[in-house]
Amino acid sequence: MAHKFSELRARMPPQAQARSAAKAQIMLAEMPLNELRQARGLSQKMLADVLHVQQPSIAKMEKRTDMYLSTLRSHIEAMGGQLEVVARFPDGVVKISNFAELGQPAVA
Amino acid sequence: MAHKFSELRARMPPQAQARSAAKAQIMLAEMPLNELRQARGLSQKMLADVLHVQQPSIAKMEKRTDMYLSTLRSHIEAMGGQLEVVARFPDGVVKISNFAELGQPAVA
Numbered sequence: 708m709a710h711k712f713s714e715l716r717a718r719m720p721p722q723a724q725a726r727s728a729a730k731a732q733i734m735l736a737e738m739p740l741n742e743l744r745q746a747r748g749l750s751q752k753m754l755a756d757v758l759h760v761q762q763p764s765i766a767k768m769e770k771r772t773d774m775y776l777s778t779l780r781s782h783i784e785a786m787g788g789q790l791e792v793v794a795r796f797p798d799g800v801v802k803i804s805n806f807a808e809l810g811q812p813a814v815a
Numbered sequence: 816m817a818h819k820f821s822e823l824r825a826r827m828p829p830q831a832q833a834r835s836a837a838k839a840q841i842m843l844a845e846m847p848l849n850e851l852r853q854a855r856g857l858s859q860k861m862l863a864d865v866l867h868v869q870q871p872s873i874a875k876m877e878k879r880t881d882m883y884l885s886t887l888r889s890h891i892e893a894m895g896g897q898l899e900v901v902a903r904f905p906d907g908v909v910k911i912s913n914f915a916e917l918g919q920p921a922v923a
Contacts, residue, residue: 737910743902746909772913777881779911783902788909793899794851794891801854801896802845803887805880 723748740782741769747786757785776806831856848890849877855894865893884914 738746744754751765758765758781768774768782780790792803846854852862859873866873866889876882876890888898900911 737912737915739913740911743909743911747904769913773883773885775881775883776887779884779900783911786902786904788902788904791901791903792887793901794894794896795899796855796894796896801851803848803851803891804845805847805877807845 719748739769744769744786747788749786754782754785758782780806827856847877852877852894855896857894862890862893866890888914 744751751762751769755762755765768778776790776792783790790806792806794801794803852859859870859877863870863873876886884898884900891898898914900914902909902911
């Protein structure tokens with residue numbers, strides 16, 4: 708997936724690539740999936756192509772407030788990222804490793 | 816949930832509380848859900864009580880490699896923590912905010 712993402716990026720016009728890189732630098736905060744996609748310089752159509760789904764599926768997915776971890780993982784990987792599941796406690800932070808190697812994504 | 820967790824902790828023998836606190840300090844790394852539960856000084860039975868489920872459900876849940884985010888969130892909150900969903904990119908890290916306010920957990 709990451710490979711395909713790089714290909715998509717390479718095909719973007721230079722200005723768009725630069726814009727996307729600048730946005731990526733300021734990504735420290737929290738944002739919903741649709742903003743993250745835009746910050747990565749990707750359209751719903753591009754993401755749909757990578758995931759072999761139709762564009763409306765991406766639109767629907769970005770509005771969901773609950774989903775399988777495997778579905779979310781595929782979505783994030785299609786954007787060139789990696790999913791991390793973290794449990795935050797008052798006295799520490801733990802990365803949950805159960806989901807490091809998920810199988811095929813569940814049907815959304 | 817966090818409140819109930821505090822009550823459970825308060826009822827633990829002092830040595831167990833100290834042991835649990837010491838373990839919590841070294842929780843920097845990655846671990847599966849069952850190890851996290853043990854590090855928090857909780858038994859499957861205690862967690863089952865907080866979540867109003869039977870103990871075998873906790874055992875089964877801890878073996879799963881995929882689940883709804885809402886299910887995982889309830890599980891982590893029952894341990895006194897907060898779920899964070901993070902997308903890691905080569906150039907930055909983003910917290911996904913779609914799942915900040917989930918409704919009722921999906922049936923596991």
